[in-house]
Amino acid sequence: MTSGQLHGEYKVPGGKLVAVDLEVADERLARVSVSGDFFLDPDEALDLIDAALVGLPVASGVADLARTIDTALPPNVAMVGFDSRAVGTAVRRALGLSSGWGDHAFTYLDPGPLPPAMHAALDEVLGRELAEGRRGPTFRFWEWQDPAVVIGSFQSLRNEVDAEAAERYGVSVIRRVSGGGAMFMEAGNCITFSLVVPASLVDGMSYEASYAFLDQWVIDALAAVGVQATYAGLNDIASPAGKIAGAAQKRFVGGSVLHHVTMAYDIDADKMMQVLRIGREKLSDKGTKSANKRVDPVRSQTHLPREQVMATFLDVFRSRYQVVDGELTADELGQAAELVRTKFGNPEWTARVP
CATH class of the missing domain: 3.30.390.50 (CO dehydrogenase flavoprotein, C-terminal domain)
Known part of the structure; x- marks a missing residue:
């Protein structure tokens, strides 16, 4: 042939x-x-x-x-x-x-505020839907009303979270499908997005290279809001003031990659230190020493409202890649709700690594 x-x-x-x-x-x-x-x-x-x-x-x-x-x-x-x-x-x-970025059209999804467990479930649903050929690549921000700690797939629950403090502050604990560390999230105080792409986009790349490759646009978006950032280590984005964001990935059988990033906009550091058992290390990693301060690398460096930062991020993403607006299907929402019931809202999954 x-x-x-x-x-x-x-x-x-x-x-x-x-x-x-x-x-x-x-x-x-x-x-x-x-x-x-x-x-x-x-x-x-x-x-x-x-x-x-x-x-x-x-x-x-x-x-x-x-x-x-x-x-x-x-x-x-x-x-x-x-x-x-x-x-x-x-x-x-x-x-x-x-494949390259230009070979794909991304669907931007904006389902509005959802419970943290639902966001974690949607990450798995969208990853599997792409791997099985029923959905193209997607991009979406997380919006929610309830505070949560989202721990990595392989982290020990008791080593990461103070259960009494979490209950006292009404903080739910969610175990996601990707690896990496724990994230303390409050509505309106952090910026989280999920990107689901075909595995062909990172074909042949090491894990480390794929993190930097999928987040190159984020570096440009941060520059657009006045933050000079670089990729650091395996999965961190850093600025002159310290760590500003962390990324995590999950690769699904069939050929899709879930890549999500969380950056602190304005976190209550005192509360985070009480809920996370490794709170002091988290703060030090972000360049914040005092529990009386807030973890606010995005707010303090941009001096912009969170909504404006997110809008700029989306504008940069749209300017670089093919993007169409879309919606979650009833079937996808149904799958996610079932996963919340059986997995992400199930104490057995949350404590699968005690």
Whole structure:
């Protein structure tokens, strides 16, 4: 089986553009040509990269493609602004096995205020609906009226939450499907959003790379409201004043990725320290030392109302990607309500790691 010429591109975050033109013959790569605005020395290395890719199975993953390129290159080769994995990603995009932001239209959902458990359930429903081909990629903010602690899928309930303090303040405890740490959330005092994307969008990326890739627009959105932020560690977004946000992911069988982010707008630090057993470490991580202060990196650095910050975030997202407004279906809401009953509102799930 022979194909016409296929073209794929990949822009390295913070780096250069890599383009690949290729053909396919008998389920193998043929006539491969790599190009881009990267830097490569010596010049002859480009021919070695092209030659290394010819003959590889079209089903080769990014890691396999990168490993083949690295093996073919002598140790003195300098690749600046790109690497072998970037070439592999461009190859996969040419084959239609990896995708870019521009290949997808995102549905913006605005269901209004919901109980925290319902938001956690919707994350799972939308992730599974995309994985099973019944729903495209989505973007939505969380809005709720009740305070909550949302703990990571693998955290110990008793180690994270002071049950008596939570009950005293009317704070519910929800265990989400993604990993990561506990989040203390109050209505109107934090900004949380969920992004559900096809796994093809982060094809071949390490977990660390996928976090930074999916949050690059957030860095730009923060800049638009006056915050100079950068990605830090595996899943944190930091500013000169300290940590400003944390992200978490869940990958669903079938090919979808749930990526959600929470940032503190104006949290009651004293209450958070009483409800979270690791409150002092949380505050220190955010650059706040005193329990009499509020954890407010977004409010204090932007001096903008929370609603205006969120509106700017949405404007930036719309300006970068294809976005259409949509609604949750009755079936999706029904699935989420059932998950609240059987899972996210069920004490057995919440305490599954005591």
